[in-house]
Ligand SMILES: [Zn+2]
């Protein structure tokens with residue numbers, strides 16, 4: 330056991346993490362150096378409810394949320410969904426590249442710290458239908474949620490991977506407009522127990538229109554959730570119609 334730890338230590342010294350952006354040693358256990366971290370498209374001005382990037386004051390509410398508020402109460406998004414974030418999402422989600430998912434989890438954790446969020450009773454990953462999960466071999470949102478709740482900074486957080494299930498294999502959302510997305514998602518989630526006022530945070534990699542998060546928040550509130558927040562690594566800058 331001791332020798333194994335020593336070998337691991339030696340290997341880590343010999344092959345430290347390199348930054349995925351500049352290629353230099355990152356000096357820490359993720360593939361992102363501090364310099365490149367500062368250059369990322371951090372979302373500093375965004376809607377307080379749906380995290381849509383806004384030009385105005387931080388945490389103002391966007392026109393769409395004022396006209397038709399989503400079922401979730403707040404949304405924290407770390408970065409805008411542009412390069413290099415979109416590459417990490419693609420590598421993590423479609424190629425199973427876990428170092429990319431670890432970088433995404435780190436970005437979200439940093440955003441949660443800077444927003445000083447109230448910690449929820451439960452953290453749940455955006456569920457994948459079992460068939461898609463089986464094809465992919467993992468749920469990227471669950472891996473990101475696991476990285477965050479394992480971190481010493483958030484040991485009080487409880488990741489619940491069984492609370493919500495996706496009961497229908499919905500059509501691929503990115504090919505649909507917002508209205509079709511909402512129709513496509515009706516009744517798509519099942520909550521496995523009553524929530525009696527508990528607060529829940531949904532973890533996801535990317536928030537696009539927010540239709541999935543909205544449908545899941547509706548289902549959680551129907552089971553009695555007191556507050557539902559969305560935590561995502563990236564937010565698309567433009568709404569689809
Ligand atoms: Zn770098």
Ligand SMILES: [Zn+2]
Nearest residue numbers: 376379391394
């Ligand atoms: Zn909004």
